Amino acid sequence: MTVERGDNxxxxxxxxxxxxxxxxxxxxxxxxxxGQLVCILGPNGAxxxxxxxxxxxxxxxxxxxxxxxxxxxxxxxQLELARVMAVVxxxxxxxxxxxxxxxxxxxxxxxxxxxxxxxxxxxxxVQDALALVGADMLSQRDFQGLSDGERQKVLLARALxxxxxxxxxxxxTAHLDLKHRLEVMGILRNLTRERGxxxxxxxxxxxxxxxxADVVVMVKDGEITEWGPPEEVLKAxxxxxxxxxxxxxxxxxxxxxxxxxxxxxxxVFVVGGNGEGAGVMRLLAKKGFKLSTGVLFKNDLDYFVAxxxxxxxxxxxxxxxxxxxxxxxxxxxxxxxxxxxxALPVGIKAFKGxxxxxxxxxxxxxxxxxxxxxxxxxEPLIKDASRVTFKKGRCxx
Amino acid sequence: xxxAVTFSLLLVLVIALxxxxxxxxxxxxxxxxLLDILAHPGDGVDSIILWDIRLPRAIATILGGAIxxxxxxxxxxYFRNPVVGPFILGISSGATLMxxxxxxxxxxxxxxxxxxxxxxxxxxxxSFLVVAVVVAVASRVKSGITLLIVGLxxxxxCHSVTSILMAFAEKQQIKGFVLWQLGSFNGFKWDEIGLLxxxxxxxxxxxxxxxxxxxxxxxxxxxxxxxxxxxxxxxMALLFVACALAGLITALAGPVAFIGLAVPHMARMIFAxxxxxxxxxxxxxxxxxxxxxxxxxxxNLMSPVELPLSAIxxxxxxPVVISLLMKRRVKL
Numbered sequence: 230m231t232v233e234r235g236d237n238x239x240x241x242x243x244x245x246x247x248x249x250x251x252x253x254x255x256x257x258x259x260x261x262x263x264g265q266l267v268c269i270l271g272p273n274g275a276x277x278x279x280x281x282x283x284x285x286x287x288x289x290x291x292x293x294x295x296x297x298x299x300x301x302x303x304x305x306x307q308l309e310l311a312r313v314m315a316v317v318x319x320x321x322x323x324x325x326x327x328x329x330x331x332x333x334x335x336x337x338x339x340x341x342x343x344x345x346x347x348x349x350x351x352x353x354x355v356q357d358a359l360a361l362v363g364a365d366m367l368s369q370r371d372f373q374g375l376s377d378g379e380r381q382k383v384l385l386a387r388a389l390x391x392x393x394x395x396x397x398x399x400x401x402t403a404h405l406d407l408k409h410r411l412e413v414m415g416i417l418r419n420l421t422r423e424r425g426x427x428x429x430x431x432x433x434x435x436x437x438x439x440x441x442a443d444v445v446v447m448v449k450d451g452e453i454t455e456w457g458p459p460e461e462v463l464k465a466x467x468x469x470x471x472x473x474x475x476x477x478x479x480x481x482x483x484x485x486x487x488x489x490x491x492x493x494x495x496x497v498f499v500v501g502g503n504g505e506g507a508g509v510m511r512l513l514a515k516k517g518f519k520l521s522t523g524v525l526f527k528n529d530l531d532y533f534v535a536x537x538x539x540x541x542x543x544x545x546x547x548x549x550x551x552x553x554x555x556x557x558x559x560x561x562x563x564x565x566x567x568x569x570x571x572a573l574p575v576g577i578k579a580f581k582g583x584x585x586x587x588x589x590x591x592x593x594x595x596x597x598x599x600x601x602x603x604x605x606x607x608e609p610l611i612k613d614a615s616r617v618t619f620k621k622g623r624c625x626x
Numbered sequence: 627x628x629x630a631v632t633f634s635l636l637l638v639l640v641i642a643l644x645x646x647x648x649x650x651x652x653x654x655x656x657x658x659x660l661l662d663i664l665a666h667p668g669d670g671v672d673s674i675i676l677w678d679i680r681l682p683r684a685i686a687t688i689l690g691g692a693i694x695x696x697x698x699x700x701x702x703x704y705f706r707n708p709v710v711g712p713f714i715l716g717i718s719s720g721a722t723l724m725x726x727x728x729x730x731x732x733x734x735x736x737x738x739x740x741x742x743x744x745x746x747x748x749x750x751x752x753s754f755l756v757v758a759v760v761v762a763v764a765s766r767v768k769s770g771i772t773l774l775i776v777g778l779x780x781x782x783x784c785h786s787v788t789s790i791l792m793a794f795a796e797k798q799q800i801k802g803f804v805l806w807q808l809g810s811f812n813g814f815k816w817d818e819i820g821l822l823x824x825x826x827x828x829x830x831x832x833x834x835x836x837x838x839x840x841x842x843x844x845x846x847x848x849x850x851x852x853x854x855x856x857x858x859x860x861x862m863a864l865l866f867v868a869c870a871l872a873g874l875i876t877a878l879a880g881p882v883a884f885i886g887l888a889v890p891h892m893a894r895m896i897f898a899x900x901x902x903x904x905x906x907x908x909x910x911x912x913x914x915x916x917x918x919x920x921x922x923x924x925x926n927l928m929s930p931v932e933l934p935l936s937a938i939x940x941x942x943x944x945p946v947v948i949s950l951l952m953k954r955r956v957k958l
Contacts, residue, residue: 285852287852307855308854314852315852324845324900325900326900335841335845336853338838343835344838344903391853
C-alpha cells in the first residue's frame with residue numbers, strides 16, 4: 230500500500246459545535262494529515278466527545294467548515310462516508326449469539342450486496358482486520374463472552390474492516406487494564422505508521438498521549454487551548470492548567486504526572502544517581518515523607534523525578550565528579566533527616582563523592598537504609614516515623 | 627445444523643401439523659378422505675367443515691403466526707429490547723378501541739353498510755390510525771425510547787376510552803367483546819384470507835429486504851449510521867412494515883398475545899444466531915408452527931368448548947421461552 234503523506238486529509242475551519250445551537254466549543258481550526266495519531270485531551274465535559282461526534286457526522290455542527298479529503302463533509306452520502314471513516318464508540322454493544330467473526334464482518338456493510346453476503350475479498354478483509362489487532366485466535370469465540378480488553382480489540386477490528394482512511398475513537402482505553410490499554414494504543418500507532426490511517430482518539434491519560442501521539446489537541450473552556458506535537462504542547466504549566474491540577478505535577482521530560490511530596494512527615498535523605506533513586510523517592514513521597522536528595526547531576530533521571538516530586542535537591546551541572554562545595558551543603562541538609570536511603574549506583578566513578586554522605590550519616594547516628602534491601606522492608610521505619618518526635622540532628626522514637 | 631436443514635425440518639413440521647389441524651377436531655375427518663375432499667369439493671358435511679371452516683382457519687393460523695412473529699422480531703431488533711412485542715406501540719389498543727365502538731355501542735347500527743366485515747374494517751382503521759401516529763412521531767424524534775413511551779401512552783389513552791365504553795355496555799355485548807380481545811383465527815372467510823395473503827406476504831418480503839440494515843442496527847443507531855445506513859429512512863421503513871403487519875393481523879384476528887414476543891426468542895435459540903437474514907425466514911416458519919400447535923390445543927383440549935388462543939399461547943409458550951433462555955444462558 231502506498232501511503233501518501235503530507236496532504237491534509239481533514240481540515241476544520243472556524244467550526245462551532247454544541248447542542249441545540251448552544252456552542253460547547255467554538256472557533257475550532259485544526260488540520261490533520263494522513264498517518265497521524267491525534268489525541269484529544271481535556272477535562273470531562275469539555276466537549277471532546279461532541280467534537281468527535283461532529284467529525285463522524287453523528288451531530289451537525291452549529292457553524293463552520295469541515296473538509297474530508299478536500300471535499301465538504303456534509304456532501305458525502307452516508308455510504309461514501311462509511312467507506313472513508315469508521316468509528317469506535319463508548320456505547321456498550323453486546324448483541325447476543327454473534328461470533329467474533331460475524332461481528333467483525335458487519336464492518337463490511339458498505340461493500341456487500343443488499344443481503345450482506347461476504348465475498349472472498351470481504352473474508353480476507355475480516356481476517357486482515359482480526360490479525361491487525363491480534364485477535365485472530367478469537368474469531369470463533371462468542372462475542373458476549375469476551376473480556377473488556379478483547380472486546381475493545383474486536384470493536385477496533387470491526388471498524389478497520391470498513392477500510393477507513395480516518396478512524397475516530399471515543400475513549401478507546403476507558404475501562405481497560407494496563408496491558409490492554411498499552412496494546413490498544415500500540416495497535417493504533419501501528420495503524421498510522423503502516424496503513425497511513427488518520428487516527429483521532431479522545432483520551433484521559435495525558436501520560437499516554439505524550440508518548441504515542443503525533444498531535445495533541447487540548448480542549449477546555451469552550452475552545453481549543455493548544456494543539457500541536459506533544460513535545461511542544463505538553464508543557465508542565467499547560468497540562469496542569471488544562472486539568473486544573475493542584476496536587477499533581479506534569480513533567481514534560483518524563484512525560485508523566487507525579488504527585489509531589491506535600492506530606493508533613495519527617496525529612497528523609499536519598500542518596501541516588503543514575504536513576505537508582507527514582508523508585509525510592511516515589512515510594513517515600515507516597516508515604517508522606519519530605520524528601521531531600523543529592524548530590525545529583527542535572528541530566529539524571531533522579532533529578533527530574535525529584536523535581537517533579539518537589540524534593541529539596543542539591544544538583545550540579547554534569548561533570549566528572551561531585552564538587553566539594555555541594556557535598557558540604559548536602560551534609561547540612563542531612564543533619565535534619567530521620568534516616569538516609571543509600572541508593573548509590575555501583576561502580577560509577579562520578580558518584581563516588583556521594584559515598585561521603587553515607588559515612589557522614591553514620592557519624593551523626595542517622596540510620597542508613599540500603600536500597601538493595603527490598604523496598605517494602607522500609608515499612609518498619611516508615612511506620613515508626615508516624616510516632617516520631619523530632620529533634621534537631623537526631624530523632625527519638 | 628445448517629440453516630437450510632433446519633428450514634426444511636420446520637417446513638415439514640408446519641405442513642404435518644396443518645394436516646392434523648385439518649383432520650382433527652370436533653368432527654374428525656379420516657385422513658384418506660382428506661385428499662379426496664380437497665380435490666373434489668362437494669356438498670357433504672365433511673366438505674363444508676373442511677372448506678369453510680378448517681382450511682381457512684389453518685391457513686389464517688399459519689399466516690397470522692408468521693406475520694406476528696416477523697413484526698415482533700423487527701421491533702425487538704429496532705428497540706434492542708427483548709421484551710418488546712408487536713403491540714408495544716399501541717397498535718392493538720387502537721384496533722380494540724375502534725372495535726369496541728362497533729361491538730359495545732349502537733353508534734353504527736344505523737349505518738347503511740353494516741356488514742359482517744364491519745369489525746374487521748374498524749379494527750383495521752384503528753390499527754392504522756395508531757400506525758400513522760407512531761410513524762409521524764418517529765419521523766420527528768430521534769430516540770427509540772421516546773417512541774416507545776409515546777406508543778405506550780397512545781395505548782393507555784385508547785384503553786381508557788375502551789374501558790369507559792365497557793362500563794356503559796350490556797353484559798352480553800361485553801362477553802363477545804372480551805372474546806374478540808383474546809384473539810382467534812376462527813371464522814376467517816376466504817376473502818379475508820386473500821387480504822391477509824395479498825398484504826401480508828409483500829410486507830414480509832419487505833421485512834426480508836430490511837435484514838441487512840437490521841443486522842447493523844443490532845449495534846445501535848450510532849454504529850449503523852457510521853456503517854453507511856440512512857438510519858432515518860430505515861427506521862421509517864422498519865416501523866411501517868412492523869406496524870402494518872401487526873395492524874393487519876389485529877384487525878382480522880384480534881390481538882393474539884405472546885406469539886410476536888416469544889417466537890423471535892425461540893427462533894434465535896433454534897438457529898443459534900442473531901443474523902436477521904436467517905431469522906426472518908426462521909421466525910416465519912417457527913411462528914407458523916407454534917401458532918398452529920397452539921390453535922390445535924385451543925380447539926381440542928376442552929372440546930367442545932374452544933379455549934381462547936391467547937390463553938394457550940401464553941400459558942404454554944412462556945415456560946418454553948424461560949427454559950430456552952436458562953439453558954442457553956444468553957444475555958439478551
